Amino acid sequence: SCYGETLIETPNFDRLAARGIRFDRFYTPAGVCSATRSATIVGAMQTSFGIHNHRSGRPDFRGQTMGAAFDDIRLPAGVEPLPVLMKKAGYFTFNQSGKDDYNFKWSPDDFYSPNSKTNLWRNRKDGQPFFGQVQLRGGKLGKRAKPVIDPATVPVPPYYPDIPEVREEIAHHYDCLLKTDQEIGNLLDQLEKDGLTDSTYIFCFSDHGYKLHRHKQFLYEGGIRMPLLVAGPGIQPGQVRDDLVSGIDIAPASLAAAGLSIPSFMEGRDFLAKDYTPREYLVAARDRCDYSIEKIRAIVTSRFKYLRNYLTDRPFMQPSYKDPWPVSIRFREMMANNEMNETQLIFFGPEKPPEELYDLENDPHEIHNLAEDSAFQKELEEHRTMLKDWIAETGDQGQATESDAGLLAALKRWGDKCVNPEYDRVRSQLNESKN
Secondary structure, three states: OOOOOOOOOOHHHHHHHHHOEEEEEEEOOOOOHHHHHHHHHHOOOHHHOOOOOOOOOOOEEOOEEOOOOOOOOOOOOOOOOHHHHHHHOOOEEEEEOOOOOOOOOOOHHHHOOOOOOOOOOOOOOOOOOEEEEEOOHHHHOHHHOOOOOOHHHOOOOOOOOOOHHHHHHHHHHHHHHHHHHHHHHHHHHHHHHOOOHHHOOEEEEOOOOOOOOOOOOOOOHHHHEEEEEEEOOOOOOOEEEOOOEEHHHHHHHHHHHOOOOOOOOOOOOOOOOOOOOOOOOEEEEEOOEOOEOOOEEEEEOOOEEEEEEOOOOOOOOOOOOOOOOHHHHHHHHHHHOOOOOOOOHHHHOOOOOOEEEEEOOOOOOOOOOOOOOHHHHHHHHHHHHHHHHHHHHHOOHHHOOOOHHHHHHHHHHHHHHOOOHHHHHHHHHHHHHHO
16 A cells, blocks of 8 residues: 555555655644534634534534524635635536535535536536545445455554454454545546546545544544645656645645635645745644533644643543444443553543643654653643644634533533533523423
8 A cells, every 4th residue: 555554455545646646744633524624625723713613503413403502603704615716716616425514604505516416527517627525435434334354454553452342443444445445446537537637636635533532533643644645737746745734735735726826814835836835833623522522732743742631620531422332332341440551541541631742753653641751841842832822823712612502502412411511501501491
């Protein structure tokens, strides 16, 4: 595999990488789908526009109307997401087989062209350029993915216990990757069939890591360090880059590739520009996911990652939507029976440190916290300052507790699962609305 994987082959990932650039240090702005998707489509951190809480800004949820308990989150005037800008520039825009759960109120008519729900780019006018979002379904197949990989053959990171449930999850992840690779191949074949290969820019990336604990929703490498392959006109094939690139850079790079100007509200950068200066650092953020209220910020530099855990009154393994899963049940049994080792207790233990600092070059699994190591206090202070300055410069809206309307909407959706103390101030309002 182009990313060095030896357990499976990924011929279509490799095919795309050979045509363009493989990025080895691409990070998403969040470890969960809707926050990453919202930031990516706007070209700025989700925390800059109040679109950081998972599944916020929605008048209904899974068929249930939120009514008065709805936080009507809208982007500020003048902030236009990437599809809107492309459509205004004359592009045929579409989003097929894709999720569109942005954390703000939006209109499909503003984002996507008429007659764009099927047939990819083929319903556009003759000669019309197109901009499309295509979600590869492999990663979302769940148990529907065909079992291929033997769980006995998969590697188990040291921060997980080596138990059958974990091996089954990791093997399933490999199965999903195989399916995703097939989907990439199908898309590349369709572009080739229509004679569009040489004139089309492709940005292939993931929004977050695998669903297993410590990965999805969290800011460790498994949650936010993702593959990114870019190919297109004028891009020299076979390149590999190891500079830091963020998901918020996708939108400005796409606009520049189309010859369009990059609006000032975009915090991302055109990382394909000839005069591009690599980032010194990038930021990722974790906030409420489903009903689990959390607040974590990450600063990633060339060698280190700094994590600031604001809510130390709750463990990493606080109640979450993953709790009914067999692997979650087994984890909690092992936690209760003191069967986790010291490395596994970093995440699965009762304590959450306020700060974590990891040497990514020498500790890729992020299991040796250097925050209290006297030899690394200089690096710790540097990263603290970076985060402090970033919060001040961008006005990180996640520093404040979610609005009453947002908390009420979560309560209405999730009910008794909302156990965090932040819900207490609005719980009576929900009860009053029922009476």
